[in-house]
Amino acid sequence: MIRFHLKCDQNHEFESWFQSGDAFDKLVAAGMVSCTLCGSTQISKSIMAPAVSTSSEITAPKPAEKAIAELRDKVEANSDYVGNGFAKEARDMHEGTVPERPIYGEANLKEAKKLVDDGIPVVPLPFMPRKKAN
Structure with missing residues (x-):
């Protein structure tokens, strides 16, 4: 499973889990991924940054x-x-x-x-x- 940060054509941002990157591509192409706020199916991946800890204590996932x-x-x-x-x-x-x-x-x-x-x-x-x- 992979989590993607997503954005619709109305600039709403949300996250969703997919079996793989290919599964995401197929579902988006088929119009099966929709914005959780407005229902738009015009979805793209947002820029994803890794989580970086700034404290000396690292939190377990x-x-x-x-x-x-x-x-x-x-x-x-x-x-x-x-x-x-x-x-x-x-x-x-x-x-x-x-x-x-x-x-x-x-x-x-x-x-x-x-x-x-x-x-x-x-x-x-x-x-x-x-x-x-x-």
Whole structure:
């Protein structure tokens, strides 16, 4: 997983996690990355500077569990949970039969592979959803 500092065409800045740089490029090209403030899909990477400690005491990085919990909170706050219907919903959005929106849910390996093979950008999340579909 890699975290990018992002900016939309309205100059809103935000951060998001991606499986890789290539995954980011594919998701942006498909219009699947949107600004957390205005919803714009015109997204680019911002200049990223490494964190530099100015004190003599170096702080340990956050444990992976905390970063994953923060990612889960962000995904759940900004996306619709579609449960086991994830593959169908992602395909319907890709084909334009339903409006595009950020979603997350569950798919088995065969369904996920078929989406990728068909050029539908999806990214596995490093957590199991807490929410249940309505």
